[in-house]
Amino acid sequence: MSIPVKRPAKAPFPSGIVLRGLFMTGCIAALMLLWSAINPAPSADGQRAITPRGNLAADEQATITLFERARGSVVSISTRQYVEDVWTRNVFAVPQGTGSGIIWDEAGHVVTNFHVIRGASEATIRLADGRKFRAALVRGSPENDIAVLKIGIGLKAPPPIPIGTSGDLRVGQKVFAIGNPFGLDWTLTTGIVSALNRTLQDEQGGAIEHLIQTDAAINPGNSGGPLLDSAGRLIGMNTMIYSPSGASAGIGFAVPVDRLRQMVPRIIRAAN
Amino acid sequence: MSIPVKRPAKAPFPSGIVLRGLFMTGCIAALMLLWSAINPAPSADGQRAITPRGNLAADEQATITLFERARGSVVSISTRQYVEDVWTRNVFAVPQGTGSGIIWDEAGHVVTNFHVIRGASEATIRLADGRKFRAALVRGSPENDIAVLKIGIGLKAPPPIPIGTSGDLRVGQKVFAIGNPFGLDWTLTTGIVSALNRTLQDEQGGAIEHLIQTDAAINPGNSGGPLLDSAGRLIGMNTMIYSPSGASAGIGFAVPVDRLRQMVPRIIRAAN
């Protein structure tokens, strides 16, 4: 409750007029811009002007930033198998498969799925900056479907991926997958955590437990690549899809990062 | 409104210094935390520390809450068919199929697709809390592809799903599907309303009308499960997919909830 006093009788009025005038002018200008935006001048020869856009939404900007920060920590893996010509006894390296990998630490360790390199004679790792490296196999854990490779990185080491935890994941939170599906490198796909603690049979008849299920598009070639949370932290390694057609049906799986955190140092120590 | 008087001439200055000092210290501490977050200490043996994350985004939190509230109202249905051994005349119950269902009311009625239980001799319903019930068929409406089952729930009745309306749905609004695709129970997938009022042929040659189309991943086994809006209300019952491969291609369909609201009470009355 207040009584306004001593408001000068004339001063506000003109300034109000000026303000209103400016405001109206602004409104009309905005309407004109809008009109020209939604009614571009007709053109018989198909020339079209570009409609300006405002800023990207905050969640779009967040996804763009997440990808920019994470892509350097993702690698593309292609493997070759040595095949001996039975007549000439010459040995050829033939392309075998492609997959994805994660820069684990600054020593040059790269984590991927064991099934990406199973049966391979050599593996080539490509970084996001275009450099190619011949990878050495540190060691694999077939029963966990985890393998550790190593590349001889020099001064410009790619950044290790930030590590999260899979212990507090919730069904419904956003996830982001980066990988090499069908050889399409550094592909970003998004979705949510669809379920947790899935137990699935792997191809060898063993059971892989505590898998994260997602509806982000995971396809062959995504194997070994990172699944990230909305903070850009590694929460899992994409591993399998469930699909009658061999391509994404909105049901993909990832090994939880807590198992990687437990197993990868063991695998590296066992190799030394 | 107050008139500040007698503000001591010197007091604010030192306190300003203190505040600025605290602020600067805070800023530096934040930068140090950020630095250690983005530059984890190198580790030759692959040990990695967990990067802390901030809060989940508001829309992630909303989806998590939606799933937590709705999952108790969704059931998993597995059916068996009695088969008689022609020699021994013994009768065996063999697994027939799986689907999803919706807790409709506190009397224990469960709504699902008629095609989920078509030809089945018995149906077992599993609740989200792990309990299993042998379901009784109340009645089915094959031409609407709706069936009502009933379980003898006791003291701890599962919560009926909140009911929405399909009359004011808009193309573009978010939808959430919960179900049992390929036997993967309580799977959450998300997408948007892709179209409304679709008319499709069903497997028997009849036409089902006014279907909701969505790009949320709907797969075999999702049939009979709920399609929810962003308020967690039932807006449809997932029913069909359109796909040459038999798995989600981003084109799924749901019977609108308004038809369920109209038909389910009729089906239950007709059975009494």
Added chain:
Amino acid sequence: MSIPVKRPAKAPFPSGIVLRGLFMTGCIAALMLLWSAINPAPSADGQRAITPRGNLAADEQATITLFERARGSVVSISTRQYVEDVWTRNVFAVPQGTGSGIIWDEAGHVVTNFHVIRGASEATIRLADGRKFRAALVRGSPENDIAVLKIGIGLKAPPPIPIGTSGDLRVGQKVFAIGNPFGLDWTLTTGIVSALNRTLQDEQGGAIEHLIQTDAAINPGNSGGPLLDSAGRLIGMNTMIYSPSGASAGIGFAVPVDRLRQMVPRIIRAAN
């Protein structure tokens, strides 16, 4: 700036009581509504009341508005091929295929993929308002997989789609596809930009460059339809999918709008 004076000593108190009373009553009423909403009265005959919902989230509303504004600029294309009966020499028009198209300008030019109309004898264009037009082929550029059709629009010309640019696209930003997958017209699907500058082989063995890759569901029939950014501007023309099953696996491609802006006027001029 005001000085409160003469505030009566007693007046506020009773009015405060009234206000508090009203407020408490309102609160209790709200709680009762909430209670009845989350605890609907049990019903043995399956009658269920509708739970009210709050407003749609801002991003849902944005997608709804985007679709409402853009759908009028998208067309459905169906083609027929003339086949001659070798005995009677009668000529029949048999259905050949379906695709999507984009209203390019107010002169009635419609842009689509060349492969949508390849080999067709006639094409029918359906507008979002239900009108059907027999389309004339202006000209095609098979090596760019772009074709321009024209319809004789009258007074109620459909709105040309707002044009964006593909030069500043970022991996991670949202995209929206409208089209006619499997004949399901005006289907809206959403996703993100998964990658940029993809080079792919087309069916004729040529290479199409600078393609936009998206995880929005793109299926056969989406070809020729628009890919929009979150401002509702055209950023690409959906063209291909990568999938072993012939349906969306979360990997779709679009010709960037900058190529359309360059080629479409040339194609139209070359035809005049």
